[in-house]
Amino acid sequence: MNESCLAPQGLVSTVLPPILILEFLLGLPGNTMALWIFCCRMKDWKPNTVYLLNLMLADFLLLAGLPLRIDNLLRGEDWVFGGALCRINLFMLAVNRSASIGFMTIVAVDRYFKVVHPHHHANRMKARGASLVAGAVWAGVVLVRIPLLANDLLWRHGNQTLCRSFSSNKELTPGMWLHYFMYLAEFFLPFLLLVFCTVRITCALHLRGLDRVPIVRRTVRAVRLIMVVFTICFLPGVATGLATLLIHKLRPQDCEAYLLAGQMFSLSVGFTYLNSSLDPLIYCFFSYKFRNILKQYLNSLGVFRWIGRTALPVTGENKARPSSHPTV
Secondary structure (H helix, E strand, O other), X not given: OOHHHHOOOHHHHHHHHHHHHHHHHHHHHHHHHHHHHHHHHOOOOOXXXXXXXXXXXXXXXXXXXXXXXXXXXXXXXXXXXXXHHHXXXXXXXXXXXXXXXXXXXXXXXXXHHHHHOOOOHHHHOOHHHHHHHHHHHHHHHHHHHOHHHHXXXXXXXXXXXXXXXXXXOOOOOHHHHHHHHHHHHHHHHHHHHHHHHHHHHHHHHHHOOOOOOHHHHHHHHHHHHHHHHHHHHHHHHHHHHHHHHHHHHHOOOOHHHHHHHHHHHHHOHHHHOOHHHHHHHHHHHHOHHHHHHHHHHHHHHOOEEEEOOEEEEOOHHHHHOOOOOOOO
């Protein structure tokens, strides 16, 4: 493709910044609250809790890198922070995506073993073992994203400097081909695994006649929630990325179609980084201790009083008279 196919994306610069700003404003307080609960209030650590903590840490990587990306879009994609910060910023955003996918998948697999294979030796893992698993995930994620730190990701277009990890204007190095391949593989393989876990958990509970027990239904809903969040956040990026790649390969001179597909791919970032705002829902569904601590904290604020699953506004009557139901 020629130089014109690297044009700045005007639609993206207009539409995407408000979306990312909203996600930043929603994700920061939710994940800050989660950090406080995990680090200051959690007493009994289990593998599930360790994985959720690492999922939250992945979200903070996104939140740390988003302000620079928002500023870049508000400038019309003109990157003014230099090559090193460009590489670091794209590295942090990519690591967030990979780590989020990894830990969401591990959480679902952990629940799969507990429900479908309750006597499997994997269920005897302690928090220390889960920490080693989490460390291995981080090591793998960082390793496959190192090409983003080792390659020049600044692209010149007229008097503008673009900071992108996906483009057709330069010959790709082996490391960048690995980056492209992992972008696709880390979606399809976990997606198939999540579908398998969801179906097997649902079928196992149905065969045992436990699918109508409230606490069991919550387990099924929790795994389905991960499937929904995973699909919403990561499918649009993969679908539009594949469309852009096909246009690049099959119609290399059609810059108009390539630029349109490229803008759709860039807009899908709004879905990808929505996971930082939605992940606190996963913490609540997968950790009853996290949920109970959050309820107790909200009750202490005096705005709402949580009774079971219901949030009641505090009035003079129910504030003065304690509920007959335990607050959980």
